[in-house]
Amino acid sequence: MLAVEIPYWGQSLIRVLAGALAVLVPAGTIVYLFLFKMMSFMQSRLGPMEAGPYGSLQLAAEVGKWMQKEDITPAKADRRVFRAAPLIVLVSTFVLVAVVPFGPDAYFTQFDAGVFYMLAVSSISTLGILLAGWSSANKYSLLGGLRAAGQLIAYELPMVLSVLGVVIQAGTMNLQAIVFKQNTDSIFGWDGIGYPYILTQFVGFLIFMIAVQAELTQAPFDMPVAESELVSGYMTEYSGFRFLIFFIAEFATAGVFALIASVLFLGGWGVPFAWFDWTTIDSVDDWMNVAGPLLMLAKMTVLAGIIMWVRFTYPRFREDQLQRFAWKVLIPLSLANIMVTAVCKVVW
């Protein structure tokens, strides 16, 4: 426990600032490291090199460019809904990050239905996307929005089901408790690396990552923004600032999902507690509140790197293949995973 007492208003201020940081730092990292640089290297070019050393200020240049563009609303659009939709998508990301623990005391909120809450609010962004597609008064936007809705609902299910394996194994839905479990349990008495659930829940981890890929509408699941068919899907009519918000939300959500995956499967902020003879959450040293977020950032970068690597490699699915893959492959597989996990849990 922290020795200092922070007044309530101070805690709130810290939560707001840290929340903005927890959303924007992963987004910036992903965009610069992967979207600008890794993609370029994979295409045998250098990417942005002019703005700042190795193009590191390119992000600021892009944001500045989008900010000064005109904010256009189509004449026949449903103005209020059209203008609110990007904000809904972005806010869902902030709401999602609230449940992620970054350290023994560095969490925004912590409650026993954490996993349930996470799965529930992650589908709010679907609403924003559907609203954006519907209110644009544009057939491409509408098609994109509907595709997004169909896809996100289809892949929500395998995601929920794959997380259930972890929940069964941990015996709790509290994300902080799941981190604690992974770092205090031992593998047949050996506690050198704790017990990250990726070892036993590897199938669940794969299904979760595939579902995340689809939830984020990253290639090969980018049917909703398929630029060769739908111009830009639900984002077609957006320009300037509002397009920027969609853009940030896309990569911020990628970052938050990578954070959640690292909490569920890779041990989250923790190091194996046996290394430092910690036994409970309260006995963890205070420096973990600094090291924890950095550890989370590192794990997030690795997972987001995998997401982006897959994105830059594969061509996109056809709409029917995409639905078939979710309903006929992923969902049965994750149901089987739950059954096996439950049986193993009871037997051992």
Place this chain on the structure above:
Amino acid sequence: MGRVRKPQIPGLLKGLAVTARTLAETLKPKKLGGGAVTVQYPHEKETPPIRARGVIGLREENCTVCMLCVRSCPDWCIYIEGHKELAPPRRAGGAPRKVNKLDRFDIDYALCMYCGICVEVCPFEAIFWSPEYEFSEPRIADLLHDMSRLGEWMETVPEAPALEAGAEKKKGK
């Protein structure tokens, strides 16, 4: 609807390997044969192939003001003016020859679309491609290159590469 082929796992992994390999190649230092295939243009110059269509050069003394290039230009971007002059006769006691002298030969690169028809159509080997490509101007009017400027480009025209073995020689010259 026919049976949908499921994605093949080894093929998917191969794809990931291809992108990873390209990434490693690009990150490898230049000395070890790595690096990007692209060129950071303003900082380092690109070397175009010698037959690249960069800019058109003029060998003034070969031009006979026949106007073939002007008439074949799809953009009408070549402007030629000339006059007739008397030249000394080829043989002693003959009549003086009439030759065409070039007064003006301009190419408007703001109009030119680099099709190369003028180079092909010229019967007197007066127009050539040069691989130089840096001649952009802040003012559009400056893209009209006159005879002396086109003559300067002529100095950058590389020597034509030797014909391949068994290639047919150009006839009639």
